[in-house]
Amino acid sequence: MTVEVVLAVIQVLVVAAGAPLLVGALRTLKARLVGRRGPRVLQPYADLAKLFRKEAVVSTTTSWVFRATPYVLFSTMVVTALIVPLLLARPALGFAGLVLLTYLFVLGTFFLALAGLDAGSAFGGMGSSREVAVAALAEPTVMVAILALALRAETTNLGGIVERLARDPLLAANPGHLLAFSALFIVMLAETGRLPVDNPATHLELTMIHEAMVLEYSGHYLALVEWAAAMKLFLFMTLLANLFLPWGMAATAAPFAILVGLLVFAAKLILLTVALALLETSVAKLRLFRVPELLAGSFALALLSVLSVFLLR
Amino acid sequence: MAALAYAAAVAAGLGGAWIGVAGMLGATWTVRSEHVVPLGGLELAMDPIAGLFLALIGISTTATSLYAIGTAGEPRDDPAAYLAFVGALGVVPLAANAMTFLLAWEIMSLASWMLVLNRRDDDVARRAAWVYAVMTHAGLACLLAGMLLLGAHTGSLRFADWSAAAPALAPAVRGAAWMLLALGFAGKAGVIPLHVWLPLAHPAAPSHVSALMSGVMIKLGVYGLVRVGFEWLGTAPLAWGVVIILAGAVSAVVGVLYALVDHDLKRLLAFCSIENVGIILIGVGGAMIFRQAGLEALALLALVAALYHAVNHAMFKALLFLGAGAVVHAVGSRSMEVMGGLIKRMPWTAGGFLLGSLAIAGLPPLNGFVSEWLTFQALLQNVRLEDPALNLVFVLAIAALALTAGLGAACFVKAFGITFLALPRSEAAGRAHDAAPAMRLGMLVFALACVLLGLGATVVVPVLGGVAAPVVGAATSGLWGDTARLSVSGSFAHLSIVTVAGALVIGATIPLGVLALTGVSRRRRLYETWGCGRMLQTARMEYTATAFADPFKRVFRFFYRPEKRLQLDVHPESRFFVQRIAYANPARSIFEEWLYRPALGVLRAAIARAQRLQSGSTTAYLTYIFVTLLVLLVLR
Numbered sequence: 001m002t003v004e005v006v007l008a009v010i011q012v013l014v015v016a017a018g019a020p021l022l023v024g025a026l027r028t029l030k031a032r033l034v035g036r037r038g039p040r041v042l043q044p045y046a047d048l049a050k051l052f053r054k055e056a057v058v059s060t061t062t063s064w065v066f067r068a069t070p071y072v073l074f075s076t077m078v079v080t081a082l083i084v085p086l087l088l089a090r091p092a093l094g095f096a097g098l099v100l101l102t103y104l105f106v107l108g109t110f111f112l113a114l115a116g117l118d119a120g121s122a123f124g125g126m127g128s129s130r131e132v133a134v135a136a137l138a139e140p141t142v143m144v145a146i147l148a149l150a151l152r153a154e155t156t157n158l159g160g161i162v163e164r165l166a167r168d169p170l171l172a173a174n175p176g177h178l179l180a181f182s183a184l185f186i187v188m189l190a191e192t193g194r195l196p197v198d199n200p201a202t203h204l205e206l207t208m209i210h211e212a213m214v215l216e217y218s219g220h221y222l223a224l225v226e227w228a229a230a231m232k233l234f235l236f237m238t239l240l241a242n243l244f245l246p247w248g249m250a251a252t253a254a255p256f257a258i259l260v261g262l263l264v265f266a267a268k269l270i271l272l273t274v275a276l277a278l279l280e281t282s283v284a285k286l287r288l289f290r291v292p293e294l295l296a297g298s299f300a301l302a303l304l305s306v307l308s309v310f311l312l313r
Numbered sequence: 314m315a316a317l318a319y320a321a322a323v324a325a326g327l328g329g330a331w332i333g334v335a336g337m338l339g340a341t342w343t344v345r346s347e348h349v350v351p352l353g354g355l356e357l358a359m360d361p362i363a364g365l366f367l368a369l370i371g372i373s374t375t376a377t378s379l380y381a382i383g384t385a386g387e388p389r390d391d392p393a394a395y396l397a398f399v400g401a402l403g404v405v406p407l408a409a410n411a412m413t414f415l416l417a418w419e420i421m422s423l424a425s426w427m428l429v430l431n432r433r434d435d436d437v438a439r440r441a442a443w444v445y446a447v448m449t450h451a452g453l454a455c456l457l458a459g460m461l462l463l464g465a466h467t468g469s470l471r472f473a474d475w476s477a478a479a480p481a482l483a484p485a486v487r488g489a490a491w492m493l494l495a496l497g498f499a500g501k502a503g504v505i506p507l508h509v510w511l512p513l514a515h516p517a518a519p520s521h522v523s524a525l526m527s528g529v530m531i532k533l534g535v536y537g538l539v540r541v542g543f544e545w546l547g548t549a550p551l552a553w554g555v556v557i558i559l560a561g562a563v564s565a566v567v568g569v570l571y572a573l574v575d576h577d578l579k580r581l582l583a584f585c586s587i588e589n590v591g592i593i594l595i596g597v598g599g600a601m602i603f604r605q606a607g608l609e610a611l612a613l614l615a616l617v618a619a620l621y622h623a624v625n626h627a628m629f630k631a632l633l634f635l636g637a638g639a640v641v642h643a644v645g646s647r648s649m650e651v652m653g654g655l656i657k658r659m660p661w662t663a664g665g666f667l668l669g670s671l672a673i674a675g676l677p678p679l680n681g682f683v684s685e686w687l688t689f690q691a692l693l694q695n696v697r698l699e700d701p702a703l704n705l706v707f708v709l710a711i712a713a714l715a716l717t718a719g720l721g722a723a724c725f726v727k728a729f730g731i732t733f734l735a736l737p738r739s740e741a742a743g744r745a746h747d748a749a750p751a752m753r754l755g756m757l758v759f760a761l762a763c764v765l766l767g768l769g770a771t772v773v774v775p776v777l778g779g780v781a782a783p784v785v786g787a788a789t790s791g792l793w794g795d796t797a798r799l800s801v802s803g804s805f806a807h808l809s810i811v812t813v814a815g816a817l818v819i820g821a822t823i824p825l826g827v828l829a830l831t832g833v834s835r836r837r838r839l840y841e842t843w844g845c846g847r848m849l850q851t852a853r854m855e856y857t858a859t860a861f862a863d864p865f866k867r868v869f870r871f872f873y874r875p876e877k878r879l880q881l882d883v884h885p886e887s888r889f890f891v892q893r894i895a896y897a898n899p900a901r902s903i904f905e906e907w908l909y910r911p912a913l914g915v916l917r918a919a920i921a922r923a924q925r926l927q928s929g930s931t932t933a934y935l936t937y938i939f940v941t942l943l944v945l946l947v948l949r
Contacts, residue, residue, distance in 0.1 A: 052833055059842040061736055061850065063656045065667075075820030082816060093816065095798055095807035099689050100677065106722050107676045113726040117856065119842045120653075120735030125856020128730065132723035133864040139719030140712040143689070147711055150693050156806045216842060220833045224824060292868045303708065309696070310704045 003253050008082055008092035014262070015081040015238075019230035020044035022237065022273065029277040044230065048223050056219025061120040069115035070217070070224035076108040077231040083158065084235050085242050086265065087258050088250055089166070090159040097156035098146040101239075102139075105191065108228065109135050116213035127212030130288060134197060134209065137295045138190045141183050144302040148180040149243065151309045162246040172244065174312075179305035181244045186298035188236040190291070192229070195280040197291050207285060237276075241268040315385040318392035322378035322399055329403050330371030336364025337780055343409065350412055353470045358409035361780040365620065366406035366536050369627050370529050372762070374399045377521040377528075380635050380755025383748065384642070389431045389519055398424035399525070405533050411460040411470040418456070418533075422449045425530060428522045429514045441513035448510040452500035456537075459493030462486065463545070472545055479547035487546055491553060494541045502534025503587045504594065505564040506904045511587060512571070516579035516647060520638020521755070523579060524631035527586040532623050535593050539616075542601050543784045549601045555706055558598025562713035565591025569720045570872060573727070573865050574900045576649045576858040578637045581728055582630065585673065588717060589626040593619045595710050596688050600785060602706075603691075606698055609787040611691060614801060616781040617774060617791070618687035624777075625680040625766055629672040632759035636666035639748035639756075640732060644741045649858045651739035652732045659747040663733045665756040670725035672763045675718050678814035680766035685718060686808060687774070690801045720865070727861045736852040770810050771796050859898065866900065873900035 024041040031038020040046075058067065083096040083104075109131060116128035150156045152171050153164040165172055190197045193210040202208055208215075214225050242249060248264030250257035286294060336359040347354030359367075381395070401421035408414035426449070430442035464470045466486050467478040479487065496507070503511040511531070515523045542549045542557065568587030575581045596619025603612035639662045640655060641647050656663040672679040692714070695707035737743035748756070766773060771794065778790040794800030798809040828834040842850050866873050878897040884890035926937070 055836040055838055057838050057840050060839050061654075061842050063734060065656065065734060071821040071825055074824050075817050078820035078823075079813065079816045093809075093812060095809050096813075097806050097808075099686050099806070100808065100813065103675060103677050103682055103686075103718075106674070106719070107671075110671070110674060110676060110722055110726060113723075114730050114734065117726070117730035117861075118734040120850065120852070120855045121842045121844055122854055122856055125861060128726065129856065129861045129864055132726050133868065136716070136719030136723045136865075137868065140715040143711050143715035144708065147693055147708065151696050155804060156690065156693060157804070160804065219836060220828055288864070289867055299712070303712075306708055307705075310701045 004092060007087055007253060007258075011087050011091055012078055012081045014086060015077075015084075015231055015234055016227070019227065019234040020048060022234050022269065023230045026273055026277055026280075029273065030281055033277060033281040048227055051218075051223035051226070052220050054219045056217075056221050058221075059119045059216055062115075062118045062216070065111070066115045066118040066216075067221070069111040070221045070228070072111045073108045073228045074224045076104045077228045077235065080104050080235050081231065084238050085158050085162045085246070085249065086238055087261065088253065089162040089246070094159050095157070097158060098149070099143075099156060101158070102142050102146070105232070106135065106139075108232075112213060112225070115217075119216040121216060123208075123212045123215045127209055127215070130209045131213050134190050134291060134295075137292055138187045138298075141187050141295060141299045141302050144299065144306055145180045145183045145187070148176060148183075148302060148305040148309065151306065152177070158243070161243060162249065165243075165246045166249070166251075169247070174308070176305040176308035176312075177244065179301045179308070181240065183298045183302035183305065184240060186294060186301075188233075188240065189279075190295060192233045192236055194233075194276065196283045196286040197294070199285050202285075207288075209288075237269055237272050238265075241265065241272055315390050315392045316382050318396055319378045319381040319385055322381070322396060323375050325399065325403075326371045326374030326376075326378060328371070330368050330375065332359075333364045333366070333368030333371050337361050337368055337776065338364070339779070340364075350416070352412045353410045355413045355416075356409040356471065357404070357407040357413065358473075359407060360783070362536075362539065362784055363406040365624075365777070365780050366529075366532065367403060369532065369624055370399070370402050370406070372758075373525060373528050373627055373631055374402070376755045376758035377524050377631060377635070378755075379758065380524075380638075380752045381519075381521040383751030383753075383755070384519070384521070384638075391428060391431055394424045394427040395522065398428060398522070402525070402529060402533070406536055409472055411464060411472075414472075415453070415457060415460065419453060421530065421533075422453065425514075425518070425522070425526055429518045431519060432517075438517045441510075441517040445510045445514040448500060448507070452497040452507075454497075455493045455500070456497035459490045459497065462493065463490045466490075472540070475545045476547065479545065482546075491541060491546055491549075494545075495538060495553075495556075498534045498537035498541065499560065500534070502531050502538065502590045502594070503564075504534075504560050504590060505567045505587065506908055508564070508568070508587050509902075509904065509909060512575075512580050512583045515583035515586070516577060520579070520634050520641065523583075523638070524634035527583060527634060528627040528631040531586060531590060532593075532627060535590060535597065535619075535623055538594070539597060539619075539784065542597065543604070543616075548605060548786075551602060551605050551703075554598050554601030554605060555703075556598070557594055557601060558706060558710050561591045561594030561596075561598055562710045563591070564588065564594065565717040566713050566720075567591075567872075569717050569724060570865075570869060571900070571902075573720060573724045574862045574873060576731075576862075577647045578640065578649050578652070578728065578732060579634070579647050581649075581724070582633050582637060585721070585724065586626070586630060588721060589622065589630065589673070592685070592688065592714065592717065593622050593626070595619075595714055596622065596691065599688075599691055599695075599707070599710070602698070602703065604785050606703075608697055609785055610791065610802065611694055611697065612785040613778060613781055613787045613791050614687065614694075615691035616785055617777045618684055618691050620777050620781060621687060621773065622681075622684035624773075625672070625684050625763070628759050628762040628766060629669045629679075629681060632665055632669040632756055632763065633673065635752065635756045635759065636662050636669060639752055640666075640745075642748070643745035644739070646739075646741070649728070649731045652737070652742050653735050653739075653852060653855065654733075654737035654742060655745055656733040658737075658743075658745040659733075661747050661753050662756070665753075665760050666733065667729055668760050668763060670729045672767070674722040674725045676722070678767050678810045678817065680763050680770075683767055683770040683773075683808070683810060685714070687801070688714065690806045694802060694805060723865070727858055731856075731858045731861060735855050736850070738852045738855065738857075768811055768814060770808070771799050774799060863898075866898070872903070874903065875900050 113128035116124035153161040198209040250261035343358040404417035500507040572584035600615035672681040675681040675685040782790040880895040882893040
């Protein structure tokens with residue numbers, strides 16, 4: 001029991017502490033790829049520390065929903081961090097499956113979109129409206145891709161999928177697996193506000209989605225929101241890394257095995273980060289109303305992945 | 314006086330809930346009286362599924378009647394029709410023969426029709442009542458025809474006899490009876506494309522009646538579909554299940570798409586009822602297919618999911634309708650575009666509406682999440698069916714359900730955000746006051762039910778398993794894990810909703826505590842919203858409901874076929890000085906334009922022809938009678 005609690009705390013700390021590093025590494029890498037020096041890799045930590053020290057300005061128009069949202073959002077990310085297989089195949093909330101995970105992300109988005117409307121500025125409303133549109137259209141891809149994984153592993157339980165793939169690597173060696181991976185990768189781009197869906201570096205009114213929605217936040221509220229956004233990216237990357245390439249994860253709670261597992265996990269994350277940076281520097285942002293086409297494409301990939309299971313059995 | 318009638322309804326509701334829960338847990342009984350009406354007399358019978366629906370009606374009636382005490386005495390009040398309505402609602406699930414069933418069904422329809430027609434001077438309400446009367450009686454005609462057909466071929470009008478005789482029926486008779494009964498029940502449930510009455514009638518009724526109509530009356534259509542699909546006609550052929558699951562998927566997506574672009578708060582909720590009936594029918598259809606394939610355990614899971622969602626929807630939809638009623642009462646309009654900022658003026662109603670929005674969007678740890686989760690787990694196991702075509706149907710249902718969940722969340726961000734947040738968009742919204750204590754109490758009952766049905770999933774699911782097991786013919790009521798954790802199909806999926814709720818609370822408390830202890834959260838200043846340097850923030854700068862729904866209107870352009878109406882009044886001297894701009898961008902209903910209008914056109918033409926028979930001359934009428942007599946004699 002104590003071991004489990006310690007592992008749960010470590011896992012949350014890995015996600016919470018690793019997320020700003022991931023964002024920093026991604027930013028630096030993208031800058032280098034386009035020939036800029038870019039900020040330090042550790043800059044996001046400094047940014048968070050600065051925001052926590054600053055005074056928060058809260059609009060008089062807002063209600064308690066605006067003030068509660070950063071905590072709700074942060075909380076959904078902490079719970080998700082207890083669900084995603086990272087140190088072990090069965091983390092603290094090891095019963096949980098992919099459906100719960102998806103709905104927890106929706107819970108965060110729901111409150112954030114309400115907060116965007118709460119200040120009564122046109123920016124916030126615009127951001128909320130666009131954010132929920134993108135999130136809603138990504139939903140079918142997520143569920144069908146989950147089906148693709150569940151069909152192969154015969155469970156929707158995250159730990160179950162990881163254990164099954166680790167036991168039976170041949171399951172991963174099929175085109176359906178790759179298709180489901182691509183579908184979820186595109187969903188990650190949409191859900192975490194990356195290029196070509198949303199530009200995390202922009203503050204141009206017409207193109208903002210996520211940034212417009214959180215425009216009214218400042219001080220420690222903004223710190224929590226930004227931190228949660230970084231954790232969301234980290235968690236999505238972890239999911240992609242460990243669901244589709246589960247090898248190397250510790251099988252038991254022995255300290256050495258967990259350390260090795262963490263190193264392998266870091267290597268997988270680096271690989272994914274490089275891929276994401278390459279993609280983000282080579283594509284332009286899509287017009288907002290072309291995004292549904294991209295998501296329809298990802299849905300087609302997920303559907304093909306499922307059909308390949310039915311047709312090849 | 315009216316308050317007394319509602320107090321009686323509260324008592325009746327509590328009694329109904331008590332009897333219903335007892336029946337749900339296994340108490341069966343029958344009451345019979347052959348003397349009051351012909352054709353088999355009146356007969357009531359209790360079994361678990363009837364008990365479930367009676368309990369649902371009882372609890373809903375209790376809370377809506379409490380709310381109605383708070384609004385009693387208003388000019389639109391009609392307590393007599395209300396009492397008849399809730400009484401008939403309670404009899405429908407207990408009816409054990411066609412006569413009793415149809416009598417109760419018709420009283421339920423007529424009483425609710427009178428409640429819809431409460432404002433006789435209002436053209437919109439009159440039209441709503443007219444469409445409702447036509448659609449509900451078309452449905453009644455289908456039910457009557459189907460039941461008489463079954464009665465003629467089985468020689469009995471008792472439902473129990475039908476179940477016994479059904480396997481021996483000729484397939485054509487069985488198919489025709491199913492089609493007629495399914496059409497009648499689907500019309501009452503508001504399945505697309507038989508839904509046209511629902512978004513008209515539900516908003517026109519007083520809010521406590523809307524809550525009952527959306528929460529439980531349309532559920533009785535689902536009840537009928539379950540009875541027909543599983544019991545009255547024996548094991549349903551594959552095609553029936555496929556029809557139901559596809560109808561459910563279409564209703565879910567189309568219902569939520571219309572809800573997204575509707576800015577009448579109560580009509581939005583009515584469209585959303587169509588969506589939720591769709592979700593329930595996806596479960597029912599899935600259960601029918603699994604049962605036909607011999608997978609009783611999966612059929613049980615799918616039906617439990619559907620019944621759970623039916624119960625949940627009754628609770629959160631009633632909560633939302635009561636909240637919307639309080640808002641409409643305070644603002645004096647149903648249009649969301651004149652609301653806003655109500656969270657500060659009506660904190661209780663806002664809290665209830667937010668809880669209902671979270672529940673209906675299927676967000677953990679509330680009840681809507683549990684039933685949607687169960688539905689997904691049932692659908693995801695379709696790989697155990699052999700036929701790839703059936704697998705494809707399930708994959709489409711999963712995608713439709715996922716899209717519905719996403720769009721539903723977006724819809725309720727709009728419904729809550731535009732109605733309750735930011736600045737008031739009208740003077741009336743700025744002067745709004747919170748609901749009366751009795752109204753709050755009614756909402757509180759439903760809000761509590763939403764929380765308890767979510768956190769108590771491990772207790773609720775085995776009970777529903779007991780209700781559904783005899784319906785699908787499963788030997789056991791299923792294995793559902795222990796009180797701490799819900800388990801589905803062995804190790805396929807688990808859920809411990811209490812743990813998730815606890816983790817969410819802890820996850821929010823830690824940063825809250827840390828920031829409060831370090832004094833960070835005290836560093837806060839109140840100031841106006843940032844607005845690019847303009848002088849004053851007004852409600853005109855807020856995002857409107859129309860603007861919020863615009864991305865969806867563009868993405869689903871092929872479905873909405875929106876019209877753009879732009880009217881510019883310019884200054885007579887120069888067209889560059891615009892004096893007034895009127896802009897509207899309404900969505901058009903493809904069902905009305907492509908289905909109902911042509912069908913009504915054909916009907917009208919046929920009636921015009923038939924009118925020639927009605928010449929007004931008595932001699933001609935006598936000739937008709939004579940000819941009819943001759944024909945009948947010859948046919949004998």
